[in-house]
Amino acid sequence: MNVTESTTVGEIAAANPAAVKVFQKYGIDFCCGGKRPLGEVCRERGIGEDEVLSEIERASAPRQGESRDWSRADLAELMNYIVSTHHEFMKMELPRLAQMAAKVREAHGAAHPEVIEIERVFLGLKEEIDGHLMKEEMVLFPLIERMEAASKAGAGLPPAHCGSVNNPIRVMEHEHENAGRALAEMRQLSNGYAVPADACNTFRAYYHGLQEVEADLHQHIHLENNILHPRASRLEAGF
Helix, strand or coil: CCCCCCHHHHHHHCCCCCCHHHHHHHHCCCCCCCCCCCHHHHHHHHHCCCHHHHHHHHHHHHCCCCCCCCHHCCCCHHHHHHHHHHHHHHHHHHHHHHHHHHHHHHHHHCCCCHHHHHHHHHHHHHHHEEEEEHHHHHHHHHHHHHHHHHHHHHHCCCCCCCCCCCCHHHHHHHHHHHHHHHHHHHHHHHHCCCCCCCCCHHHHHHHHHHHHHHHHHHHHHHHHHHHHHHHHHHHHHHC
């Protein structure tokens, strides 16, 4: 889409749902005030139009590191990537989407009762992910980091209050399975995130955001289940 200063914020949000999170960051009304030109809104709010467009472009671009061969990287580097990329994404997106879920339910729940069920499943997923990220950052990842450092130093296996690294790994993978079921249920309830004809821009952006969460979680779980966890188990067995 070729955006000029006369392009309305509603047109931008409809053509590029990733723009919504940028508009939300700057407090730009893309729904009820969606007919206003971007240039006019930016001048009124004292925001640089080029800065807003650059952020929209960055929000739309694929993230670096997703095509890297993580099977050869240090485990500490892989875990840092998971935290800085996937954990931080969830910490920003889940609260934002929870607010949008409530707005969509209030505005469209009567005509589209499926959004009520989608919100219920999403909030359950959010609650589990919030705790999941904390357990990874406070328990599993520090343990793996200590193991890798000890291995490089030629030292013995460091003690762990949870016993084997496989114990927290089993918990994490069980929660991954729960997340996968929730994602599948939301996709089914939304008919593959098919946006209704009467959907507003908030509704469209909400479904787009849920699809982004799904894609991010799939990549996140792949990196852990298929790379990090097996390598950590082999590392522990090698002491």
